[in-house]
Every structure is written in structure tokens, then in C-alpha cells.
Amino acid sequence: MNKLLKIGISGLALTLVFSAGAFAATVAPKIIVNGNQVKTQTLPKIINGTVYVPIRAISEGLDASIQWDNTSKTVYVDSDPNFGMERSSVAYVANRNLAYRWIMAYDERDYQGVLDVVTPDFKTDIYNESFPAGTYNMGTIVEMKPVASTDSTLTVRIVQRVTAEDEYKVKVERWHFVFGQGKIKSVKRVPDTAKYLDRYTLFPGANFGI
Template sequence: MKRIVKIGLAGVLLTSVFSAGAYAASVIPKIFIHGNQINSSSTAPKLIDGSVYVPLRTISEGLGVDIEWDNINKTVYVHSDPQFKAETGSVTYVNQRNLAFQWIMAYDDRRKDDVIALTAPGFKTDLYNESFPSGTYNMASIVEMHPVDRNDTSITVRIVQRVTAEDNYNVKTEKWKFTFEGTDKIKSVMIVPKSTQYFDRYTLFPGTSFGE
């Protein structure tokens, strides 16, 4: 069951992250998310009374989750639905997610027959530049995938990919939008414009990191 967490705001959005001990107030803490340093675009992190405070938007954007501010009710929604009243579209979502995930795994492993079996006639994509799906470019390189948006006919998945075929060993995050034909075929898979980001490294959890 989805739970909405409401956090009241006063002035700048700040969230306590961890106890920092007795540091000088002039020290500006650094923020690392998935092993990458994140710079706050608004208010810098602060040390106040031995605790580190970080702008909530900085943390949310670094984790790739949505944040929404309700000025009337003075409420912030982090990866939550302000209009949530009852579960809707769950069956459609699960079907879309399963189709998208099956396609991503088949694409990543270059399983040509499985990829073709999931796509509708006239299938379109802008994900690859070589003779997919028989090539070896970036084979088995996707390390994480997470749905981030959907409607009745499409779902958008955020992927994390090791970029092994380029000169520099980097990690790429990108959003792929899947559109569907009926309930069992994929009509297109397109990169969401301006969604591509490159990082030096990406930590899924301690002990499992990718990159330099």
C-alpha cells in the first residue's frame, strides 16, 4: 500500500541526514549519492548544532525521484501522489512493466528472437546505432531499471547502464519511454529527450559499484 509522507516546510527546504558531531559551522558538507558528488543548485548543505542539513530537493533529484510542493497546504510530496485516493490501473501497470522489463532484459542479452516476439509490426526505437539485435555493443550492461512514469498506453523506465564500449568507462542513466499496442506488444521504445546523464561511478548498494 502506498503511503504518502507529508513534511511541513518553513523557509528553505531542509532535511536532517545524519549526526555529524561537533564540526565548525563554517564547514560545508559534501553530498554523495550513488558514489557521485551532488552540488546543490540552491542552498548549500549546513552544519547546525552537530547535525548536517541538506536541501530536500537536492537529495530527491539526486535519487531521481519526483518532488512536489503544495503551497496551499504547506506540504511537500516526495515520490508520492498528492491526489491519491484509491489504487487505480494496477493491472494495466503490471502488464506494461512486465513487457518493458522483459524487452530490456532481452535487449541487454541480445536475444533476438525474444526481442522480436515482444514487438509489434512497425516497431520503432532510437536506442541503438548498429545492427541490433545481433550486435555486441554494450552487451549485458544494464545494472538497474525502475519505472518512473506511466499512462494508459505508455510507461517510462529509468535505466542505469555501464557504458563499456566507449573510450572512458562511465555509467549512464537514461529514461526510455515504452508505448504499447494492445496488451502484449511494444509499439516503440524511445529515449526521453534530455534524460541522459553520465557519472564516473554508480553504487547500487555497498559492495556493488560500477565505474571508475
């Protein structure tokens, strides 16, 4: 009787182990990018102990551009399929530096710093006439990244903390800069690029949101 009981318990234990393994193999892993779960129709898979994830889901979660070249069977992530001679690295760096100076002056409510880098006829929809007075519901910029440019324009991806009375979220959107006369002529929000996230992780230990 004791022998039968031991065998029965051992068999039950083996059944539980294999059942747990089968369960783990059938549950799709989650994809978390910058602290937010990415939803995708193509589920991640575990094959021979390696996790495979759809590159489009990862790229879009990072707000990176992605292109597929069917002829060469190549995926381009934040890359130029038609890479050749640089258009003008000097113009890009100069415009980027101006844009970054404007962004930091705006974020620090440094009105004179803003005026120093803009033309007399400067236009923007980022702030109103009351700038820099007041800080209510103003965002704190935690990350900025150029995503597109020409010799006279630059588009920057902006990540901001957004505070209000009953919520604390992170806003991601794109700002379009136009340059002329060695200064900034305008800064406008790119339509339909704003999205709100519950949280945003720059790197481990630097987390923003709720």
C-alpha cells in the same frame, strides 16, 4: 620557568582543540548520492550534531520527482499530491512486465526474446538494424525503475554502464514504452534525459564506473 612553559603548552593545546572544532563547524558537509557529489546552492548544515540537507538536492540526485504544496505545507517526493483511486493497477503491472522482459532481452542480446514481446510494426531508437550482432560500446543495464505511466504507456529510468576505448562511465536516461494489442509498439529515448556519471552505487559493494 618550567611552570610557565607548561601553562603555555596547555593553552596552545586548548587553542588548537577549539580551533579544530570551530573549523569543523564552519565547513559544510558534502552530499554524496549514488556515489556522486551533489552540488547545491543551499549548503548542508550541522545543527546540534544533526546534519540538515536540502531535500530538493537529495531528490534530484536520486532522480526523484519533487513537488511542494504551499497550501498544506507538504513536500511530495515520488508521490502523487492528488492521490485517489488507482487508474489501473492491472494495466500497469502487465505493461511493466512486458517492458522488463524487453529490457532484459535487449540487454542479453536475445533477439528472439525481443521479438516475442513486440508488435509487427514495432519501432525503436534504442538499437539499430545490426542488433544483436556485436557488443562494442553497448551498455550493460544495472538498474531500471518505472517513473511514469498511463494505461497504454510506461516511462522507465535506465542506468547503464557505457564502455568505450578510453572511458568507463555510467549513463542514466529514460525510455518511453507504448503498448498495444498486448505487446510493445515502440520504445524511444525521452529527449534531453540522458546524463553521464563517473560512478554509480546501487548499494554498498555494488559500484559501477571509474
